[in-house]
Amino acid sequence: MIHVRQAIVVEGKYDKNALKQLVDAPIFETNGFGVLNDKALLRLLRAVAEKRGLIILTDPDGAGFVIRNYLKGALPKEQVLHAYVPDIYGKERRKAQPGKEGKLGVEGMRPEILLQALRDAGAELDGQSRTPRQQVTKQDFFACGLSGQANSKARRQALKRRLGLPEHLSSNALLEAVGLLYDREEFLALMAQGDDL
Numbered sequence: 001m002i003h004v005r006q007a008i009v010v011e012g013k014y015d016k017n018a019l020k021q022l023v024d025a026p027i028f029e030t031n032g033f034g035v036l037n038d039k040a041l042l043r044l045l046r047a048v049a050e051k052r053g054l055i056i057l058t059d060p061d062g063a064g065f066v067i068r069n070y071l072k073g074a075l076p077k078e079q080v081l082h083a084y085v086p087d088i089y090g091k092e093r094r095k096a097q098p099g100k101e102g103k104l105g106v107e108g109m110r111p112e113i114l115l116q117a118l119r120d121a122g123a124e125l126d127g128q129s130r131t132p133r134q135q136v137t138k139q140d141f142f143a144c145g146l147s148g149q150a151n152s153k154a155r156r157q158a159l160k161r162r163l164g165l166p167e168h169l170s171s172n173a174l175l176e177a178v179g180l181l182y183d184r185e186e187f188l189a190l191m192a193q194g195d196d197l
Contacts, residue, residue, distance in 0.1 A: 002115065004014055004080065005124035011067060012109035014094070015057070022111050023118070030058075030067050042074055049079040057083040057114075059105035060166035083121035084177055085109050086164035090143035095168065120181055134184040141175060144191045 004025035010016050016027045028045060035041055048054060056071055058064035072126070085106060091098035094107040099105065106114070121126065141147045146156050156174055161166055165177055178187055 003126050004055070008055045008083075008118075009071065010057050011059060011064065012105055012107075014092070015105065016108045017057075018109070019057075019114065022114060024159075030071075032063070035067065035068055036147045045071070046075060050076050053079055053081065053124075055081045055083050055118065055123055057085070057117065057121075058107055059099075059103070060087050060168065061101045061103050061105070062097060063100075063170055064105070065166075065168045073118055080150065081121040081123065082169045082173070082176060083117040083123070084169070085113060085117050087166050090115075106115055112146055120177075136175060136179045136182065136184050136187045138175065140184060140188065142152060142169070143152060145190075146174075 001024050002022065002024045007026040007028060008019060008023070009028045009030060009194075010019065010130075011032055013029060016029055019025075026048065028048070030041070031038070045054060054075065056068055058068045068118070072080070072082075085095050085104075088104045089098070089102050090104050090108065090110070090187055091102075092104065109117075114145065138147065144155075146152055146159065149155075156171060157167065159178075160169060160174065163178070163181065169177060182190065
C-alpha cells in the first residue's frame with residue numbers, strides 16, 4: 001500500500017475500490033455527473049484541496065472529461081493535480097458491454113497504470129514530492145508545430161497516440177499532461193526525433 005499525501009477524486013465507487021487496493025489516501029467520488037449539482041460536495045472538495053491538495057482521476061472518455069473540466073473550473077488550479085489514464089479499449093469484468101466509446105475506465109486499468117498516472121501527475125507518494133523542473137510552454141508547442149499551424153490538430157492527435165494519452169485532451173490539457181511527463185529538454189528531444197508527427 002502506497003501512501004499518497006493528496007486526496008484523489010474519481011467518478012464512482014468501482015474506481016474508488018480499484019484505487020483503495022493500491023493507495024492509502026482519501027478518495028472522493030463525484031457520483032458521475034452528480035457533482036455538477038452537488039454544492040456540498042464541491043465545498044468539501046475545495047476544503048480538502050486547500051488542506052492537502054487534490055488529484056483528479058477520471059475516465060478517458062468524453063463523460064470523464066466533462067467532469068474533469070467542470071472540476072478544473074470550480075477548484076483552485078494551484079491546489080489540483082490532473083492524473084490521466086491512457087485510451088485502452090476493452091470492457092471491465094463486471095460489465096456485459098463496453099462503454100459508449102469502448103474504452104476502459106479507471107476501474108479497468110491495471111494497478112501499475114494507475115500508480116504511474118499518479119506519479120506522472122506529481123502525487124506525493126510516501127512523503128516524496130517531485131523536484132521542480134523547467135516546464136514545456138505554449139511557445140514550445142508553437143515552435144514544434146503543435147499549435148498555430150494548419151496541421152497542428154493532426155500533430156497533437158499523433159502526439160497523444162505516441163504518448164498513450166487520451167484523445168479527448170484539449171490543447172491546454174495536452175500541454176499540462178506533457179509538462180507532467182517531461183521537462184522541457186526531454187520534450188524537445190522527443191519532438192526532434194519523431195518523424196511520425
